[in-house]
Amino acid sequence: MTVTTFRPRPEPAEVARVTATAAELLEVLWGRASTAPASASQLRVLLILEHHEGINLRSLADSLASTPPSTSRLCDRLQAAGFVRRAVSPVDRREVRLYLSSRGRAFLTDLRTRREITLEAVLDLMPAAKRTALLEGLEAFCDAAAAQIHDAAQDPDSRTA
Template sequence: MSSESQEQTQQTARAASAVTEVIEVLWGRGREVATSPVSPSQLKVLFILEDEDGVNLRTVTERLGSTPPSVSRLCDRLEAVGFVNRTASPSSRRELRLWLTDEGRSFLHDLRGRREKELHTVIARMPPRKRAMLLEGLTAFQEAAAQAEDAGVRDSRTA
């Protein structure tokens, strides 16, 4: 990578970091009006279950990069508010499976709606050409992140 390309990559990373902070503020507004707010860690658990419903507790622990007792406490709280169910695995009584409840799915749906509304307000102020460029850039970013995640999964399996 040329020094000019490295500098552009650094500038882009700084800009993305700044935008992330703005998005966190906008998303926070969406969570503030939530009927059952959850912590960022609890929200990550809900996202994992949305993608992999019925996954075991060990897998959630690995995805979060946390410890089993911490994840168990997160799940206790999510179960208490009705967002998660835990059941014993049919293959092993010692293994717990986690399931997103209808209430948990509804919470995520409502949360995303509020977040998208906040983002829409800002994006609507952009000129159409810039919105199209943003969409193209975000799509490319998402694809690159997925590739990096896939590579990380492959790397961790070979380690």
């Protein structure tokens, strides 16, 4: 007869603490899979452009919580590296649209591959049942986070700190 250990429902604060620790450990593990030649700030830009093709500079700056001049300089460096291309908006010739270049896409693909290899090595150390539970939990987390991000984008006044 197997006795099941009673485990109370974890409080959001406990889960947030463990999730933050996991994120920090991921940063250490992924630090081994260098993001060179892009800095962490430049990587954020590439990830935003991947999901918001044709975003304008002001919107990108808002997404980064930065100023347009700082964001423009960041994009200048990414364009010089061949990761980003700029195009004049067909609607307003004063507006510049930003796009991820094929080299930028290849960089992100390579980075993700290296990160996944690092993760697989860690996940391989876990029992299969725990990996299944982790997968289910992370899928639910991603759904909830995406919904919150979408809702915040629809109503900028609803953003939380």
